[in-house]
Amino acid sequence: MKCRKCNKAAVVNMRQHKLALCEAHFLEWLPEQTQRTIEKYHMFTPDDKILVAVSGGKDSLSAWDILLRLGYHADAMTLHLGIDEGIGYSDESHQYIERFIRGFYPNAVLHTVNVEDTYGLSISEVARKNDRGRGRPCAVCGLIKRHEMNRIAYELGYRVLVTGHNLDDEASVLWGNMLNWEIESLTRQSPVLPADRSGLVRKVKPLCRFYERDVAAYAFLRGIEYVYEECPFSIGARSLRNKEVLNQMELDQPGLKQQFYIGFLNAKERGLFTTTDQVAVELYECERCGQPTSMPGLCAFCKLWSRPSEDRFDETITNDPNIIDAG
């Protein structure tokens, strides 16, 4: 199979685009398409100070690499979560980030926050001490990451927070939200989450139109080394099961994931799940951290650290990445 642009041997064939490219043209195409996504959804401009949330995985490191290649002023932040589980997962993840900086961008700026040093407990510990977190730390981890990524970006004066979510991530969330008809989450799901409340920064997903496999191919061809193993806590996670289902359907119908997610975005532009009849949710300011919360008093994140031996999570926990529930 030949590259559509130069007739050299192709190394990537994207069935959903009916597009095969050689290494050089694929490494040009992905940043070009990222730029188109940034512009289409008005994510940010070259004048904005951007913070990329990196984990040591392929998506976030590729997102940082692409933005720097495109010439954006993009610094990065990472959370050291203290996940060990006998394999030193968080330490290994951090090593990949440092290796990326040394190998590609020695002058890049990385802000690191160690959760245990900052709050006294690692993710694993706080999950174990919390009834809701026992055996399923992902809910606790997600809550902490959402809160801390926003806090760090806000406190450091960044206007935009970039995450490495790809199309498979978004399609998986969409699938889960549709199975449960989570209307509020469907209304909010978007490549851009605006900073529409005090204390929030704008969150954007410039890789949201790429298949996960194509981001992995980009990382491989760029020589970006990344943490290969899954988080030990994610085994059996619902998002991974959703991806498995969607990939099974993709096998029979190439392009289905793209049609599902991009079709959803297009339908939203035409009025599906719009906010016309949505009742505005009243939000309060957390007494301790100041971030928006659905109930007066402390937000779920702050309660997490103030009463670690009790179950502080109730059924109000949401998938909305911009709202820290009261719990």
Next chain:
Amino acid sequence: MIKVTYRDKHWEVPGHIAVRDLIIKVGLNPATVLAVRKNKLVLDSEVLGEDDEIKLIAVISGG
């Protein structure tokens, strides 16, 4: 025989088979892995020879 590795698993598969069919034959989904030969990506449509060694890289992340 083609030698195939994926994480800590190993298979040997008779040659003259397309990468996509090989991936399905070992029980994986072609949408979830990249195929690498001699540190180069290999297209799903490429037919492999008897002596090829293929490393399959998982692409799924998240949780």
